[in-house]
Amino acid sequence: MYYLQQIHIPVEKETFFPFSVPAFAKQDRLILEQPISVFVGENGSGKSTLLKALALKINLPAIGSLDLETDETLDGFRSFSNSIRLIWNKNRNYRGFFFRAEDYFGFVKRLKNIDVELKNDIVDFEKNLSGYGRKIAVGAVNGQKEALTRKYGDLTQVSHGEGFLKVLQSRIQTEGIYLIDEPEAALSPQRQLALFSMIKSMAANQGCQFIIATHSPILMSLPQAQVFQFDESGINPINVEETEHFTIMKNFLNNPDSFLRFL
Template identity: 40%
Template sequence: MKEIQFTDWPQDSIRYPFNLPVFQGLPNIRFERPVTFFVGENGSGKSTLLEAIAKCAGFNAEGGSRYNVFSTANTESSLDDHIRLSWLPKVTRGFFLRAESFFNFASYIDTLERECPTGYTAYGGKSLHQQSHGESFLSLFTHRFRGRGKALYLLDEPEAALSPARQLALLRVIWEHEQSGQAQFIIATHSPILLGYPNGQIFNFDTSPLSHIRYEETEHYFITKQFLLNRQGMLRELFESEE
C-alpha cells in the first residue's frame, strides 16, 4: 500500500473519529517504507485508523485475514467509508492482529479445527488457547505470517502479550519479512522496543494534523530513557507530588 486518501470527509463533524485533531486538514498519508509505526496517546486514533485500513483491505475487523469470517460485537467506526487505499499492486494477502479481540480469534480457529482438522499447522501445532498469551502471539507471527506473494500485516499493540525478549523476537520476524521484499507492516504500538526498529517510518498521532516523528523524539523513548537513567528521582517526584 502506497497511500491513504481521505475522501468525502464530514465537515464540522462532532462524531468520533471525524472530530479527532489528528485527522483535521489531512488530505492523505503516504507510506514510504516497508515498516510503519503509529504512536500516540490512548484515544488519539491509532487503532481506529488501523481498523479502517484492515476493513478496506478486506480483512476481518476483529482480526484475521480476508478468509476469517466471524463477529462477536459491532464496535468498529465508519472511518473506512471515508478513506481510499492506493495500491501498486493491490495486496489481498496478509493479517490483521487486534490484541483486544485475539481471544475471539483463537476461539474461531478452534471452531474451524473441529470442522476440518489441520493439526493447527499455521499456529505452532496446537490451539492458541493451549498456549500462553505471549506464546500464542509468537506462534502466529512465526507460523501464520508465511506464504508467497506480497502481504500486508496490520498489528494493533502486539506488545500487549509479549515480554521484552519476545518483542525482540518479533523484530527479527519483521526484519526477515522485510528482507524478502514481499511484506509491508503497519503497527500501532506503545513499545519503545518495537519503535526502535531500524529505518521504520513513525507517524505521531498526538499532533494536528498527523506528522512524522523521529524515534528519539517520541515520548515513549524519552520517558523510558529518563526512567532507566533516573528511576529513583522520577518515582520520588511522582509519589511526593501530592504532598
C-alpha cells in the same frame, strides 16, 4: 515493494467519532515511503482507529473469533472507513491480515470450535458411512486436524505471549500486507525482540508491508520503519528518539527515583 502508498483521510469533517479525532482534523493524507509504517501516540490519539478503518477498507481477513463483516465492535468505524481513499501501486496485494492483541483469545476459541466440529464430523462419518467411503472421509478430516496442529500446535498449552507469537509466525507469508494493533500487549521485551526480528526479515527479504500501532519503543525502532506521531497537531513523521514513549522510558530507566518521588 510497498503495496499501499497513500492514505487519504476525508476533508469533509463530521462532528462525531471517529471523524472528530483531532489528529484527523489536521491531516488529509499520509504518504507511506517505507515497507514498515509505525503509528504512535497517546491513548485516544487515533492510531488504532485509523488501523481499524484501514482493515475494513482493505477488507483484510481478521485473526480472531469474528470476521470484520460481522464484528460489531467495528460498526462505529465503518462510515469513517468508507470515506478513506487509498492509493496502491500497480501490484496491489490482497494477501495479509488484521490482528489486534485482544483478538488472540478469540482466535484460540475459534480453533477449539473448529476442532470440535471436526471431531463431530468424524463421529458422524463413522456412524453413517461404511467401508472405503468411511475410511476416505475420516482420513480427510483427520488430515485437517493434523494440519492445524502442525501449524499452530496446542495454543491452550502455552502462554499468551508464546501463543501470540506462534500465530504471527504461522500466518505471515511472503508479499503480504499486515496490520497489527499493539502486539506488545501480549509480549515480553524478549518476545518483542523476536517479533522485531521476524518483521525486519519479512519486510527486507520477503516483500511484506507492515502497518503497526504500538506503544513499544522496541517496535518503533524497527529498521526501514517510518514512524508517524498522532496528536492534536495532526499525523506527522517523527524520529523514534523524539517520541514521548522513548524519552519517558529512557529517562525513567536512567533515573527512576526522579519519577518515583512525584508519583
